[in-house]
Amino acid sequence: MNRTRHKKKIMKKPNRPTILITNDDSVYSKGICELIKIAREFGDVVVVAPDRVRSGMSRAITHAEPMRLNMLHKEDGFVVYSSSGTPVDCVKLAFFALFKEKRPELLLSGINHGSNASVNAVYSATVGAAIEGCVNNVPSVALSLCDHDENADFSYILPVVKSIIEKTLNNPLPYATYLNVNFPTGKLDGVKVCRQADARWSEEYDQKVSDYGDVSYLLAGYFDDREPQSQDTDEWALTHQCASIVPSKVDMTNYECLSQLKDLYGTI
């Protein structure tokens, strides 16, 4: 046993990067398993992911109740934790309870089952986790496939996922900027670096009335791309079978209107 252990230690490359992986579909989803397999080709992998589905949790944090962090698996260069927290909590726990002073060289969030392009990025916890990585100066990439099926086929996007990981490990991202990457359903014809489309969800709540007359509302609706003709958006890329890469900022300030609004509100 000691010999084997010793051998393993010698064989381990000393300068392999550490890659933190999380998601919002839970540690048990297919998408995160596919991502783990690829990431292990590039470095040591630490997974901290939710113990249940936490999609639609955006950048939510758990601040009023304690969270659990359970180690599920450990071997040389690969450790997996699940947490009762949100995806942002998972990233915070990894940074501040596990890594402490050290930081991983890369954070990957996903691969999400379902689109996080355009306005979906606002509600997405896959994106939320990437934002938390970025706030802490770790190069961060959110990865999503536009297919909600829990057994979705990821095989045709994996070579591009590999290229994105390789390029992000070897080239620093701009300050306070993360990548929001989405892949189209069915086939992949190219990659577009583009902007977030202007879109919204037009909701149509399903109303249910109980035997006691209580009304409840279940979210339903349709997606409304407000600029389907614009060729520089993530939605355009995806509807034309291209992966979309949107470099995205933590800073939400609208600089273009600062002086106009200074005139209006600065005089109060």
Next chain:
Amino acid sequence: MNRTRHKKKIMKKPNRPTILITNDDSVYSKGICELIKIAREFGDVVVVAPDRVRSGMSRAITHAEPMRLNMLHKEDGFVVYSSSGTPVDCVKLAFFALFKEKRPELLLSGINHGSNASVNAVYSATVGAAIEGCVNNVPSVALSLCDHDENADFSYILPVVKSIIEKTLNNPLPYATYLNVNFPTGKLDGVKVCRQADARWSEEYDQKVSDYGDVSYLLAGYFDDREPQSQDTDEWALTHQCASIVPSKVDMTNYECLSQLKDLYGTI
């Protein structure tokens, strides 16, 4: 009775704007009550707010389970609902289950007990609700006081809150842009239109070990303003006893680095 009702109807101004109010501290908090009182001076008020504290929920949505929407109060020009959903759910329910085709002239979110300046805006559901209003083309303002006390004194900020409401009702905000407004603790010396400061929370989890050896983690930490010398940020304004108004965008694209990243990732 009929005469009184008739009188009330005649006295009601026909062109009063409708103002939607929500928050994340719950419909029962002091901050929302203060905001309601002021908003009723300007228009008819519809409140749809969480039935419990939902702070730190960011832009989270409830999509897998039904939500409740209960009318708590109704009189001419003033109606109050509570919802089991998140603040973003409250806004969606107001727009799509209550207002339907019509939209309010203004959305106010708050007044929050606690700062939502700089990186706090990322996690804030007060801000999340304003983003949802903005996505649906309703002029939206998030309002927060840097005081977590549930009995916080709001009196010294109310004249400025009034001015912001008046100006926002009378001047259109730039497209897809909302206001993130924060007020300093204790006294108010001015108003600054400014940008979001570069900051983060450095977390220090409180660890608890149960009698069975289970470890749990409770979020704790300290605020780290990375640019305390910059005079054009919201944090600078607040530490100098000024209200901060940050015009903020739904679009998170970092346009400045688009061409640089096209060279790098567009060739995959």
